[in-house]
Amino acid sequence: MMALQQSLIQVLIQVILILCVSKDSRDRICISLQNSTENITEERVHERVSFAFNYPYDRLIMFAPVAFTYSCYRFVNSTDPLKVELLTLDDLKTWTSKIEIESELNTYEYEDIIKIVSKTFIEKIAEDPNFLLKIEWREFEKTIAELFEGLAFHVTLTPSSKDGGKDIILEIVKNGRPIKYIVEIKHWKSKQLVGQKSVKEFLKVICKEKRESGLFLSTYGFTSNAFEGLTELERKKIKFGDEQKIVTLCHTYLKVKSGIWTPLQDLQEVLYEQTF
Template sequence: MSTKNKDYYLNKIKLLESGNLPPIDAERILGDVITPLLNEEGYEIKATPMRNDGGVDFIGSKNQEKIAIEYKHYKGPVGAEAVRNLIGASVLNNFDRTILVTNSRFSNAALQSAQKNLPFKLELIDVDSLRSWIDRVEKTEDYDLNLVNILRRDLSDKLARCIAENPRYLDDIEWRELERVVQHTFEELGFSSEVTPGSKDGGKDVILKCKVNNEEHTYYVELKHWRSGQKVGGVALKEFLQVVINEEVNGGLFLSSYGYCANAFEMLTEIHRQPLRIGGQEKIYSLCKQYVMSKAGIWSQTDSLIDTLYENTTLPQSA
C-alpha cells in the first residue's frame, strides 16, 4: 500500500462505515482496502467464489501460512454467533490466521469468544481498527524488513557461537531467541528451515525440509526452553506427537533444554513413539558446535541430513 493513497483508503472506510452500501458492494470495497494491507505483510489475497465461499470472503497465503478474511456488513453489533461460525470454518479449513471485519462493532460476547484458546490466530477488526492499521503502514513506510532479518541472523550466529563455546549461555537466552538459533543452525547444515509465527505456531516451532531419496521430507521441531529450569512432562510431548501424526509429516524432534520428567513418556504408545525423537541441552550444544565447524569449513555434511537431525537424540523410552 502506498501511503500517498492514504486518503483514498480512508474514504473507502467512510463508505463502509456509513452502512448505506449493498452488502456485495461493501464486501468488494473491503477487499480493496484490506488486500493491499495484507500484501504489505507478504500475503497473496483472493476473493472466494460467491456461491461457495466456505464461510469466508477472502483467503490468502504466505509460504505455508493460510489466512482467511470474513466481512460482516451490519447495522448493529456483530454477535458471538458470527465469531463461532468463523471459528468453525477456520478449524475445518486449517487456517492459521483469521480476520473478522465489520463496519459496525463487536458485542462483548463476540469479544469474549475471540479470546478463547484457539488453534489459530483470530483478529476482530472494526473501522477504527482499519484506520489504525493504515496509520501504522504510513508510519513504517521506510521500514527495512531486510535489515531486521539481517540483524536477527547476525544475533543467531553470535548466540550459536556462544553456546558452542559454553552451553551455560543457554541460561540467559530467551526462548524465542533460541528458536531462531535452532532454525539458523539447521539451515546452515543443509535444511530448508523456517520459524513459525509466534502467535500461532500450530504446535511446532520450526519446520525443516530436506530431500531424502529425491523426495521432499518435512520434520517439525518443538522447543521448550523454560529458564525456570522446568522439565517437560507427558502432556507437552503427547500434544506435539499429535501434531506430527495429524499433519502426516515425516517425523518430529522435541528439544527440552532442561530435560524431561521421569514419567514424561508413560502415556505414549510404542507406535506413537516411532516418529518422535527427543533431545536436550546436549543436542542444542552439538548443533551449535556443528554450525561453528561448518562456518569454518571443517565440518562436512553426512550422507543423510536425517542423521544430522537425529544425532544426539533418542527415542522416548518409559522408565
C-alpha cells in the same frame, strides 16, 4: 574468541548502519569493542571517550560482551557534546526483539541482523552452555532455526503466537522426495522439565499434519514419566533432545561454517544424532 569478536563487530556494524541510514545521519561514529570477560570500568570508558572527542568523532559506541560498571553510565551522562552509547549483549538481544515488532527495516535487513546475532549466540553456547540461561525463548527459537539452516535444512520459523503446536518446520530432499519434519522447543527460564502432556500434544500435531517425524527440544530436559504410554510406533515418530543435543548442534554448525566439515548426505542422521 576471535570468531566471536568478528561476529560481534558484524552485529554492531549492521545495527549502526541501519540506525544511521534510517535517520539519515551524517555522524562520524567511533566503534569500540571491549573484548573482555570482566566488567568494563569507568577508567576504560574515559580513555575511549577522550580518544573519540579529540579525533573528533560525533558518536562513540562501546560494546562489552559482559557489562559496564554503574559508574560508567553515570560518567557518560556528562560527556556532551559527544554522544556515547554503552551496549552489552543483552542490549543487542533487546534491540533485535524490538525490531521484529515495530521495525521499519525491510525483510532482508532484518533477516541479516537476526542471522548475525543468532550466530553470535551459537558461538557463546558452544563456548559455555550456561549462556542458554541468558537467552529469551523467542531469540532461542531464532537461534535453533539458524542452526538448522546452516546445516543445509530448508527452514521455516513459525510466528511467535498461534504456531499450531510447532516452532520450526524443516524440509529436506531424500531420494528425490521432499520430506518435512517439525520441531517443538521448550526453553523455560524456570528450568521446568517437559512433561507427558506436552509430549502427547506434540505427537498429535505430528500425526495430524502427517509429518515424517518430529524433534522435541527441551533445554532443561524431560520428567521421568514424560514418555510413559508411548507405543513403539509413536517413539519412531518423535525424537527428544536436551541441552547436550543443542550444544552438539552448535558445535556441528561452527564446523560447517569454518569449512572443516560438510553436512552429511543424509540430513536425517544430523537431525537424530544424540536424541533419544
